[in-house]
Amino acid sequence: MKKIIHTPFIPLFLSILLLIVTSLLVQACGGSKESSSSAPASTDAAKVEPTKEVASAEPTMKNMQTAMVDAIKVISTDTVSEVTALAKKQQAIPIPESFEKVQGALETAGKSDLFKGLSSSLNTSALGAMRNYKDVVGDTIDSIGLPNMDTILKGGNDSLTRYVESAAGSKLKNSLIPFVKEAAKDAGAQEWIDKIQGALPKDTGGLLGKVSAATGVKLPTNFDVEGYLTDQLMGKFFGVMANQEKLFRKDPKGRSADLFEKVMAAAP
Numbered sequence: 564m565k566k567i568i569h570t571p572f573i574p575l576f577l578s579i580l581l582l583i584v585t586s587l588l589v590q591a592c593g594g595s596k597e598s599s600s601s602a603p604a605s606t607d608a609a610k611v612e613p614t615k616e617v618a619s620a621e622p623t624m625k626n627m628q629t630a631m632v633d634a635i636k637v638i639s640t641d642t643v644s645e646v647t648a649l650a651k652k653q654q655a656i657p658i659p660e661s662f663e664k665v666q667g668a669l670e671t672a673g674k675s676d677l678f679k680g681l682s683s684s685l686n687t688s689a690l691g692a693m694r695n696y697k698d699v700v701g702d703t704i705d706s707i708g709l710p711n712m713d714t715i716l717k718g719g720n721d722s723l724t725r726y727v728e729s730a731a732g733s734k735l736k737n738s739l740i741p742f743v744k745e746a747a748k749d750a751g752a753q754e755w756i757d758k759i760q761g762a763l764p765k766d767t768g769g770l771l772g773k774v775s776a777a778t779g780v781k782l783p784t785n786f787d788v789e790g791y792l793t794d795q796l797m798g799k800f801f802g803v804m805a806n807q808e809k810l811f812r813k814d815p816k817g818r819s820a821d822l823f824e825k826v827m828a829a830a831p
Contacts (some may be wrong), residue, residue, distance in 0.1 A: 622829070626819075626822060627712055628709035628710060630819035630823045630826060631709070631712070631715055631723065632704065632710070633817050633818055633823075634817065634823050635704055635710075636701060636704055636817070638723065638804060638807045638808050638811050639700050639704060639727070640697060640700075641811075642803045642804040642807050643697045643800075646689070646693055646799055646800055646803055647693045647694070649803075650687075650689040651686075653682060653683060653686045655689045655795075655796070656682075656689050656796070658681060658682055659786070662759065665759070665763060666678050668763075669762060672762070677759050678759070680755045684750045684751055684752040684755045685750075685752055685788075685792065687746075687749075688747040688749075688752050689746070689796055689799075690746070691749055692745075692747075692792070693742075693796070694742075694746075695742060696742055699735075699739075699742075703738060706734075708730075710726050714726065716826075716830040717831070720809045720812055721805040721808050725805075732797070739793055743789055743792045743793045744789055746792075747788055747792055752788045752792070753788050812827065
């Protein structure tokens with residue numbers, strides 16, 4: 564029988580081999596963990612990137628023009644609200660200048676109530692006309708297209724108002740006329756004018772005749788109350804709008820307010 568010789572070399576070789584295999588396994592596991600952890604990070608970055616891009620976007624010609632239109636809509640809405648409030652306070656439409664000249668004569672004769680009635684009917688007419696005008700204004704602004712940015716930026720604090728007035732003034736006025744006609748009829752504006760004309764003397768006799776003769780005051784014949792109301796409301800509308808625009812520029816609001824501020828800050 565052969566004798567088996569035990570040597571320390573074989574166990575040592577097996578130990579070294581085991582260490583090498585273990586080391587390779589550990590490296591392989593570590594590499595896969597690193598790969599798996601880096602994948603979600605790139606996915607998260609992809610999700611965040613679009614938001615970051617939108618937040619840092621600079622104004623373009625197209626979105627600047629859109630911001631101006633949005634501003635006009637906000638300003639015009641506030642304008643309708645203010646004109647409506649003035650009409651409620653009897654402050655939107657003044658007595659016609661030609662009628663004011665006979666006011667003293669009527670007051671002297673104890674008929675000042677005629678002018679109070681006329682003032683009330685004119686402002687009630689304005690209130691009725693403006694009640695449904697907000698939607699008309701919005702539709703008209705949508706139809707006039709995008710403004711010329713050079714004109715807006717180089718204009719004054721009322722450049723948006725002037726743009727609307729030049730681009731849509733006639734259209735806004737024409738769309739207002741039907742509302743004025745209906746409201747003036749309901750308020751009896753023409754009836755009050757007829758009463759005032761009827762109270763004035765047809766000759767130089769009596770107290771009113773003497774006052775009228777002394778002042779040389781006469782009312783216009785065939786006074787167009789609807790035309791007067793329409794012209795006054797349009798003038799009041801654009802006057803109030805110019806002021807509302809100045810307020811808006813100081814404190815922009817609406818969906819494009821941030822962009823509007825950027826555009827105005829970059830204006831020459």
